[in-house]
């Protein structure tokens with residue numbers, strides 16, 4: 194079978210792609226990922242370069258135009274130069290540049306580029322970039338949260354592009370131009386502000402300012418710091434002992450602050466100290482806890498039992514406020530303790546945590562329902578914002594928006610409720626080095642957090658509605674919807690979606706690394722409450738469907754590693770068979786596969802993830818024509834510390850194997866791969882690629 198070689202099968206400007214991909218991970222403002230969190234998103238720059246280079250012919254495929262190697266190399270360099278410009282973040286909405294890229298793609302695809310399909314679309318990176326390149330994008334994911342994110346990325350913005358906003362302020366602007374997503378973004382900004390005002394009118398009084406002692410002035414609270422407590426088992430003590438991981442409040446040079454515990458009438462209270470004093474060790478660690486009052490050592494098993502009996506409480510230990518001179522740390526006071534002690538709001542979303550799941554630790558401490566991941570005040574805020582979404586829908590229609598448009602606006606605002614949940618749960622910690630709240634998913638896990646920080650959604654600091662909403666509005670600046678509305682399916686990649694002949698580019702789940710379905714229930718319970726009327730099919734189940742999720746977790750198979758492995762292997766094989774059915778002959782497909790440090794270790798560690806993926810690809814009838822190591826993950830994330838976190842991805846470039854291809858055994862192939870992959874990766878890592 195003859196086909197034209199594509200650029201990705203010959204060469205890539207890898208240094209530039211890696212550098213831009215790494216840089217993109219630090220971009221805080223204007224990135225589409227600000228719409229909604231998803232785990233292990235790939236950089237847009239990587240997806241953009243991979244798609245372009247998969248579609249554009251390598252100059253060697255046109256000897257009539259480029260007869261010599263020099264001529265081919267010159268042409269390749271021209272294409273490299275174009276890729277190097279395309280991947281620069283600041284060029285993401287450069288229409289002329291992307292029109293030029295589209296012309297190149299058309300030239301290599303007989304003026305009729307096929308659609309791009311990603312069956313594991315997740316946070317929507319690949320479909321979004323396909324659309325940016327002017328291609329029809331088809332996204333699918335089993336997970337309803339991912340499906341909604343993809344709709345918000347490739348469907349809604351195209352449907353409502355180039356439309357004037359309906360809000361009354363925008364209507365009064367006579368000369369305004371509403372290209373692309375500007376109108377939609379303007380309405381989200383307007384109705385987002387209205388949502389906050391409505392919620393504040395309902396519950397703002399539950400977030401009082403704090404009086405600065407000695408000065409008498411009032412300051413806006415950023416966060417309340419709480420510590421879990423259990424009763425000390427020492428019969429002579431019996432104090433309610435606070436479990437504090439760290440007494441530091443600020444480690445910022447010159448602004449150090451910490452808490453000093455004080456005993457008072459058998460009770461422990463905390464005073465704030467500024468400067469570099471002698472800060473006590475935390476009272477709880479992995480090995481156990483210590484009672485501040487009597488010094489007794491307490492095993493974690495005791496704390497687990499107390500917590501499961503419902504005997505774990507929380508004590509307010511400090512208040513963090515905003516001041517002109519920076520963060521202000523104040524001791525807890527009665528007013529602020531009392532106001533947080535409110536009745537449980539009605540109509541909180543129901544849902545049980547899985548008995549066991551990857552990275553979930555809280556169940557051992559009696560937290561078995563999603564609603565227990567929030568304080569009563571956090572639940573009140575989330576339910577209030579959720580309830581007010583109904584008013585917003587009505588208001589958009591009253592202002593002249595169609596029903597469909599009001600639903601689109603509410604979809605994005607429901608994402609803001611999710612963002613508030615991410616920044617407002619009992620899993621949020623206080624990061625003393627940078628004096629900021631740490632969000633729930635600082636790691637891909639739900640760990641037990643002993644001293645958690647409860648943010649004030651109505652302040653203006655990170656984690657507040659104001660800052661999250663600001664980031665969401667900015668995210669639209671990086672959208673460049675094309676003429677074709679993206680298609681989004683809620684389906685398993687193991688099912689035949691009958692998508693026709695497409696270019697396949699995808700990033701499948703990596704073996705047992707991330708339990709997407711379990712993690713995303715944290716958001717699903719809120720999205721379902723807020724959007725099930727709009728998307729009844731997507732939110733038809735109480736929780737995210739888990740059965741078909743491709744993850745090799747023994748928790749789903751009564752603890753059996755073997756059963757989990759077999760399920761993953763069979764699933765990946767079924768997926769690759771489907772992919773074989775959809776893939777066009779003349780364009781290679783690209784599969785991103787995560788690469789962990791242990792994948793490189795010789796002897797000892799086997800890499801089930803890689804073995805499974807490679808054997809599924811080959812058994813389905815593909816050949817692997819190229820492998821490109823790409824730095825897709827941000828180095829130094831908190832999950833990577835001491836864990837086998839994802840370091841990078843290898844992009845596998847595959848083609849349907851010709852019927853007359855030479856044969857080698859799977860074992861021979863894997864041996865050759867193991868032999869060649871490791872030195873290649875070492876070389877690339879040494880060159881900082």
Ligand SMILES: C[S@@+](CC[C@H](N)C(=O)[O-])C[C@H]1O[C@@H](n2cnc3c(N)ncnc32)[C@H](O)[C@@H]1O
Pocket residue numbers: 231232233234235236312313314315316317318319333334335336339684685686687699700701702703709710741742743744
């Ligand atoms: C590595 S993530 C994709 C990330 C995405 N490329 C991005 O940049 O955001 C893998 C995705 O596969 C999805 N998934 C897992 N099992 C699936 C199945 N059986 N069918 C379809 N999607 C599945 C997960 O929900 C997850 O979103």
